[in-house]
Amino acid sequence: MNPETVSVSTGRRTAYLVVLVLAPPLLLALAVPAVWGWGIGVRDLLIAAVMYLVSIFGIAIGYHRLFTHRSFRCARPLRIALLLAGGMAVEGPVTLWAAEHRRHHKYADRQGDPHSPWCYGDSGLALLRGMAHAHVGWFYSARLRSNRRHWVPDLLADPDVRRFDAWYPGVVALSFALPALAGGLLSMSWAGAWTGFFWGGLVRYAVVHHVTWSVNSVAHTFGERPFTTRDRSSNVRWVAMLTLGEGWHNWHHVEPTCARHGVLRGQLDPSARLIRWFEQAGWAYGVHWPDPSRLAVRATTRQRPPG
Numbered sequence: 168m169n170p171e172t173v174s175v176s177t178g179r180r181t182a183y184l185v186v187l188v189l190a191p192p193l194l195l196a197l198a199v200p201a202v203w204g205w206g207i208g209v210r211d212l213l214i215a216a217v218m219y220l221v222s223i224f225g226i227a228i229g230y231h232r233l234f235t236h237r238s239f240r241c242a243r244p245l246r247i248a249l250l251l252a253g254g255m256a257v258e259g260p261v262t263l264w265a266a267e268h269r270r271h272h273k274y275a276d277r278q279g280d281p282h283s284p285w286c287y288g289d290s291g292l293a294l295l296r297g298m299a300h301a302h303v304g305w306f307y308s309a310r311l312r313s314n315r316r317h318w319v320p321d322l323l324a325d326p327d328v329r330r331f332d333a334w335y336p337g338v339v340a341l342s343f344a345l346p347a348l349a350g351g352l353l354s355m356s357w358a359g360a361w362t363g364f365f366w367g368g369l370v371r372y373a374v375v376h377h378v379t380w381s382v383n384s385v386a387h388t389f390g391e392r393p394f395t396t397r398d399r400s401s402n403v404r405w406v407a408m409l410t411l412g413e414g415w416h417n418w419h420h421v422e423p424t425c426a427r428h429g430v431l432r433g434q435l436d437p438s439a440r441l442i443r444w445f446e447q448a449g450w451a452y453g454v455h456w457p458d459p460s461r462l463a464v465r466a467t468t469r470q471r472p473p474g
């Protein structure tokens with residue numbers, strides 16, 4: 168049998184440390200004097216916004232709801248587009264991402280969860296340390312990683328996924344080349360290519376990372392828990408807005424295969440909306456939409472599902 172976890176080499180952990188932990192805050196720090204000195208033009212803002220939306224939708228709809236949880240099925244061109252969009256976020260090959268995330272769901276906030284903010288205890292300082300661990304610390308500190316053969320045999324058997332993971336470094340290169348190309352072509356200048364690369368590539372990837380990680384750290388610590396779960400998954404509105412729906416994390420832990428995370432009144436879930444549009448266009452099918460009777464049964468507060 169394939170064990171749940173395998174050890175990870177120091178070299179790989181160091182790579183995670185640089186790409187996932189150290190580089191993003193450094194780039195964000197660099198962005199501050201850049202704005203101070205030169206400002207940010209409409210063109211770069213637009214390029215960065217488009218790259219942000221593609222990356223976050225790619226993670227939310229592609230990596231998370233489609234490939235990790237199988238909350239819908241879709242036509243092959245859309246699957247490939249969603250893989251590529253998720254790859255733009257520079258959060259690793261989809262098999263690695265999904266393996267860690269499936270383990271997170273199995274052990275959420277208990278022994279075995281790769282990134283629980285409660286792993287050091289409930290007291291103030293322990294929780295603060297736990298949040299840092301859940302946010303980025305686990306990338307470097309974890310000596311064991313989720314074994315892909317155990318967690319994602321379905322993805323490993325998928326030729327499109329295998330090809331995507333094999334070409335993953337190329338996808339990362341594309342994630343930085345595209346905004347540079349857009350900046351260069353829109354301005355017809357090398358300077359435009361450079362600022363497009365800086366804002367739409369580097370700064371955008373740093374922001375996307377911290378927005379994604381905040382689901383693990385913030386949406387397992389603060390916020391409301393209208394549904395009963397065995398873990399501390401919660402709903403945090405600002406995280407939900409930045410992650411295009413992923414911050415409605417409480418219901419997601421009740422029904423991980425549900426394509427909609429924001430199921431209560433006023434919980435905007437742009438990722439679910441987009442899946443709905445894909446369904447209406449005939450590109451997505453077999454979508455797991457929430458069952459109103461299940462919502463009512465699991466609700467523990469006065470909040471009620473719409474309709």
Ligand SMILES: [Zn+2]
Pocket residue numbers: 271275383387400416420
């Ligand atoms: Zn979670």
Ligand SMILES: [Zn+2]
Pocket residue numbers: 231235236268272419423
């Ligand atoms: Zn999930």
